[in-house]
Amino acid sequence: QHVIELDGGLFSIVDYTRVKPGKGGAYLKTKLRNLKTGATADKSFRAGEKINKAYLDESKIEYLYRADNLYYFLDKENYEELILTDSQV
Known part of the structure; x- marks a missing residue:
């Protein structure tokens, strides 16, 4: 299970999809679960965007x-x- 640090919270990556549109740069579409609240959210990351991996x-x-x-x-x-x-x- 991959866990990242984002906006002051810890999130597990539930699902992800690499997207390469015909125009524009590639990005990663993710479904994240907040480890504290259990709430899920969709978040996209652009290619080359830095993500802080959490080590638990x-x-x-x-x-x-x-x-x-x-x-x-x-x-x-x-x-x-x-x-x-x-x-x-």
């Missing part, structure tokens, strides 16, 4: 508690504490 790690963590605007989690594999802010969650 997956691990099993357990929610511990919340204090002020911080969320505390425990990584179940190495028992390290992970602290995230409201905006990161």
Whole structure:
């Protein structure tokens, strides 16, 4: 699964089509799913347009508690504490 960073959010590429019109430059038509909200959207990218690929790690963590605007989690594999802010969650 390919995930990109776009407009401050993370999106998975659900589907894509390369389009080469008779006139004009080629472009990529995509269907994207917002990883935070689950909403889908169509977006086109021109040939040569830069796209930021997101690199994600997956691990099993357990929610511990919340204090002020911080969320505390425990990584179940190495028992390290992970602290995230409201905006990161």
